[in-house]
Amino acid sequence: MTAMPLPKDHYDVVIIGAGPAGLAAAAVAGKAGLSTLVLDENAQPGGQIFRAITSTPVQRRDILGDDYWRGENLVAETRAGGAVIVQGATVWSLDRDLQIAVSLLGQSQIVKARRVIIATGALERPFPIPGWTLPGVMTVGAGQTLLKSSGLVPDGKVVLAGTGPLLWLYAAQVLRAGGAIDAILDTTPRGNYWRALPYALPFLMSPYRAKGLALMREVKRKVRVVSNVTSLAALGGDKLDAVAFSAGGAEQKIAADTLLLHQGVVPNVNLANAAGVAHRWDERQLCWVPVLDADGNTSVPGIAIAGDGAGIGGALAAAERGRIAAVAAVEALAPGKKSLTPDRSELSNTLRRAELGRAFLDVLFQPAQQFRLPEGDTIVCRCEEVSAARIKETIALGTEGPNQLKAFLRCGMGPCQGRLCGLTVTEMIAQARGMSPDAVGYYRLRPPVKPIALKELASMPHSEQDEKAVVRG
Numbered sequence: 122m123t124a125m126p127l128p129k130d131h132y133d134v135v136i137i138g139a140g141p142a143g144l145a146a147a148a149v150a151g152k153a154g155l156s157t158l159v160l161d162e163n164a165q166p167g168g169q170i171f172r173a174i175t176s177t178p179v180q181r182r183d184i185l186g187d188d189y190w191r192g193e194n195l196v197a198e199t200r201a202g203g204a205v206i207v208q209g210a211t212v213w214s215l216d217r218d219l220q221i222a223v224s225l226l227g228q229s230q231i232v233k234a235r236r237v238i239i240a241t242g243a244l245e246r247p248f249p250i251p252g253w254t255l256p257g258v259m260t261v262g263a264g265q266t267l268l269k270s271s272g273l274v275p276d277g278k279v280v281l282a283g284t285g286p287l288l289w290l291y292a293a294q295v296l297r298a299g300g301a302i303d304a305i306l307d308t309t310p311r312g313n314y315w316r317a318l319p320y321a322l323p324f325l326m327s328p329y330r331a332k333g334l335a336l337m338r339e340v341k342r343k344v345r346v347v348s349n350v351t352s353l354a355a356l357g358g359d360k361l362d363a364v365a366f367s368a369g370g371a372e373q374k375i376a377a378d379t380l381l382l383h384q385g386v387v388p389n390v391n392l393a394n395a396a397g398v399a400h401r402w403d404e405r406q407l408c409w410v411p412v413l414d415a416d417g418n419t420s421v422p423g424i425a426i427a428g429d430g431a432g433i434g435g436a437l438a439a440a441e442r443g444r445i446a447a448v449a450a451v452e453a454l455a456p457g458k459k460s461l462t463p464d465r466s467e468l469s470n471t472l473r474r475a476e477l478g479r480a481f482l483d484v485l486f487q488p489a490q491q492f493r494l495p496e497g498d499t500i501v502c503r504c505e506e507v508s509a510a511r512i513k514e515t516i517a518l519g520t521e522g523p524n525q526l527k528a529f530l531r532c533g534m535g536p537c538q539g540r541l542c543g544l545t546v547t548e549m550i551a552q553a554r555g556m557s558p559d560a561v562g563y564y565r566l567r568p569p570v571k572p573i574a575l576k577e578l579a580s581m582p583h584s585e586q587d588e589k590a591v592v593r594g
């Protein structure tokens with residue numbers, strides 16, 4: 122099937138990502154009469170939380186829960202606002218001239234924008250433990266994607282391990298869908314409960330408290346939960362056979378066919394980083410976040426970031442951040458249309474309420490150092506199969522930072538472009554050299570930020586100017 126060219130090659134606003142942030146932004150910009158294009162790599166709109174909302178085979182609404190079904194209204198609102206939503210569209214480049222390279226059905230084209238809103242969301246934090254590359258080991262997010270888009274739950278002996286709200290949500294969804302879980306190995310450090318206390322009051326006033334406690338109670342009624350797990354290893358030859366773990370000072374082992382790992386989500390920084398957007402290290406969320414103003418504007422003029430890509434805030438906050446970034450785009454591009462947009466201060470109040478309790482969750486579910494800084498033969502870079510020991514050896518040789526390490530070991534050079542090793546590498550260098558992660562820095566990313574075929578690049582339409590540029594080299 123040949124790709125249909127995009128309806129136009131220039132728009133007022135181009136939004137990358139059709140999760141809550143992108144959809145909400147597109148609804149506001151479209152309703153205000155700006156020509157708006159949403160590009161998303163998935164087959165259906167919805168992003169992570171509302172994945173496959175328009176096509177999921179899971180029809181019993183209690184399984185995925187009310188929060189999931191709120192996505193139906195948001196998709197309808199965006200479509201009604203007149204924005205053009207293109208699915209199956211992978212954006213692999215965004216430059217300072219606001220030119221976007223997008224791959225559709227194996228063909229790439231350039232689209233130009235007056236404003237870009239990056240709403241590419243979050244990724245699951247790497248969880249490098251011994252054996253995490255074994256067949257049978259995957260992430261909780263991948264398991265949930267199979268449930269939302271195909272109605273599948275894992276069978277056989279199933280173990281979940283890690284920390285964070287998504288782990289408990291997915292466990293409850295699996296149980297409601299008729300699946301079974303043999304054990305949950307909870308790696309939340311006991312000390313985190315004390316460290317989170319100073320942030321408890323806003324959390325107690327937020328909707329997260331009741332929801333979170335209800336989820337945990339629902340799961341603990343049916344599943345053996347081992348808390349304060351301090352080490353983990355996936356065991357097996359050519360596939361997973363068992364999980365070794367220690368808790369309460371005792372070494373234990375449990376047979377498993379499937380191990381689902383999760384230790385939180387972090388902003389998906391690749392496109393913004395490659396576009397030259399400034400980022401800083403967030404000590405509480407232990408990850409890179411873009412440097413933004415109150416409207417989500419970045420250090421690159423014309424590029425804004427909204428949603429979990431702006432720092433983890435959850436789905437409600439993501440939608441509000443999308444609306445705020447879209448209002449700012451309307452104010453900049455069509456001030457006369459301001460009356461067609463939601464009230465800015467009301468959006469800020471809703472955002473503040475949605476972020477209530479976030480600090481408590483960030484500190485409570487901060488993954489332990491031993492699960493962020495692997496040792497020995499544990500693979501750090503899955504694409505290039507680079508182990509922690511190799512990385513440590515090379516750092517000890519006096520490696521400056523992640524980019525020099527990349528040149529020496531190829532870690533971060535594979536198809537995932539550092540999504541699964543970047544944070545680990547930064548923290549390993551910081552620890553070895555006694556520096557802050559902010560001072561160590563991150564991989565300097567370049568397009569394409571998503572893999573594309575060379576023939577696709579070669580067959581792109583290009584202007585005489587491009588040819589001259591290439592010849593000039």
Ligand SMILES: Cc1cc2nc3c(=O)[nH]c(=O)nc-3n(C[C@H](O)[C@H](O)[C@H](O)COP(=O)(O)OP(=O)(O)OC[C@H]3O[C@@H](n4cnc5c(N)ncnc54)[C@H](O)[C@@H]3O)c2cc1C
Pocket residue numbers: 137138139140141142143160161162163167168169170171188210211212213240241242243244245262263265287290386389392427428429430435436437439571
């Ligand atoms: C695997 C996973 C599962 C989650 N499940 C839940 C859940 O069930 N409930 C919950 O409350 N929270 C969940 N979250 C947290 C989630 O981050 C937020 O709740 C919410 O979805 C964030 O909204 P967003 O619009 O910022 O980003 P997302 O919802 O993440 O949407 C971003 C969209 O951008 C697309 N995209 C990314 N890069 C590109 C590109 N280069 N080109 C084109 N498209 C691109 C992504 O595929 C995605 O569709 C999950 C997070 C993850 C990582």
